Amino acid sequence: MDTEQISAPSRAQYRVRRRVTAFGVIHVNAIHTSRFTIVGNHLAQHGALSLTAIGLAVHIQSLPDGAKVGIKVLADRFPESEARIAAALRELEAHSYLARTVERLPGGRVVTRTVSHNHPDAAAGSVPPAPEPPAEPERTPVPAEPPADAPEPPREAAPPPQPAPAPVPRRAPEPEPERAPEREAEPEREPAPAPAPAPLRPPLPQPLAPEIHRTAADLLAGLRRDDPRLILGETDVRRLAPAVAAWLERGITPETVRHTLTGGLPHPVRRPAALLAHRLTVHLPPRLPDLPPPEVVHPMHDCTGTCKRVIRAAEPGPCRDCRLAAEATRAEAA
Template sequence: RVRDRLPSGRVITRTVFCNQPTALLRPRRPAAPQHPAAPAPRPAPAEAPARVPTSAPARAQAPTSAPAQAPAQVPTPGPTPAPAPAPAQVPRSTPAPAPTSPPEPDTPAPPHVPPPPFLAAHPTPLFVPLVPPPTAPKPPPAPLPRPDELTPELDRAATALLSDLRRRTPQLTLSETDVRQLVPGVAAWLERAAHPDAVRRTLTTDLPHPLRHPAKLLKHRLTALLPPPLPGSQDLAVPARPRITVTPFQTCDDCDRAFRSPAPGHCRDCREHRAHRSEATRTAA
């Protein structure tokens, strides 16, 4: 949620939500730059037809016109006749260069689009999955608790409690192997001063339906719901508060000023005045 201010001055709360939060964790591919369409070719100017090279029939007529123009040039009378000029050579028209397409303009870089305000304020991913994906490696299960010392009394009491569960809860009918594996966990509960009724209530309350693996369920409850050991009498004692010594107020014998001191007497100014006066008396003597 991001607060935004409208042009009118009103402040609103803009909420952005996503139907697929996991898509935010994948890197986004940059969009391909869109090239602008090539401009249409410009029409040829009006002088273009004059530059077009002459066709084959026009080239063929050019030599025939040259002899016709030769007799028109009559040499002037004189003592030495002038040599006849060479037939005029009609200059061939050079082919016009092929029109070249106009150069394409440089492709402009895509405009920089600033990120939305809610993304600029949160450079880190907005969604962090709290539940690991199914392919994530699962941590190893916690081991079954064990007592500090498995005495014969604890072993017998734990075995009797586990064997008696099927009398009140038929779904918790355990095999002899399961009982021997779960005895250390029940013994750890009993060693921590847990009442047998409390242990039985914890193991038999709110069972799933159907119950497919009773031994695994009991192992999980004995491990996850293990109570802490009972505190000792010294742990329950309230620590004594440290005594704070308060220096009492005294009244100066000379100026009647109040000051703090464990014993009555003179204040600081009076003590300094007395010391200065005694020093002056010794100097004068």
């Protein structure tokens, strides 16, 4: 029994069992000694704020005083768009985690002041002050005992007893008013440029002779025979018929117009009337230039004068030389 057991452990092995769950989160925490921010669960587990607003509030609370937290600055810092960041800031304002005011500086410049509250009650100034540590009781110094061989000091007459002073109640120190963080001055935003007006659509071509409207209307109504997707209503047919008549007036045959309107259609055809109006307007051919009058070739005739030569003339008669000779003879006779 007195033999030492070499294989036995020298002391019991203690192991702290970690609770393992089949589901849910498991926290592995490390102690922060620098660069950390205290965030309350009222913000981290807020039931009415979006995740974007909660993350943005934590980011703003971690920034030092004077840091810029404008919408454009945050949009450059994070992948969220300016619209989502602006919506998150409005959520924080609605739940008293943020306050933004627009102020005009003496020089006329308009800036936005931003104040971040780490607790909703901080906006109304109703955060309870932190409890002060209890004051330590005052210790009365104990006089040192005189040595045994020291002569006993002469005894003085004891003073008459005096009434104990009434205790003075101590007032608790008033909490210092919490200083509001310095508000950030954001640069004035330039007004967004006005959107450019939409280009006006060119008007549909109009014919000069309205007699061919019936032919144009029949052509449009029959397009659904070539392609079932080109079904037009009566209103669209009446609106597009003058444009088709303008094509026919410029010498384009109905078959050519039908081929132009039905060839190479996209898939699917969502607005057939708008597609046909575009093609009739954009692909309208120009008018043909006027042709020069054809040269007239007169038939051959024999001169009826004295020369009897063959000449070209619209009607039979004397040639130019015979006419001049006859006129000279008449002038001499006169």
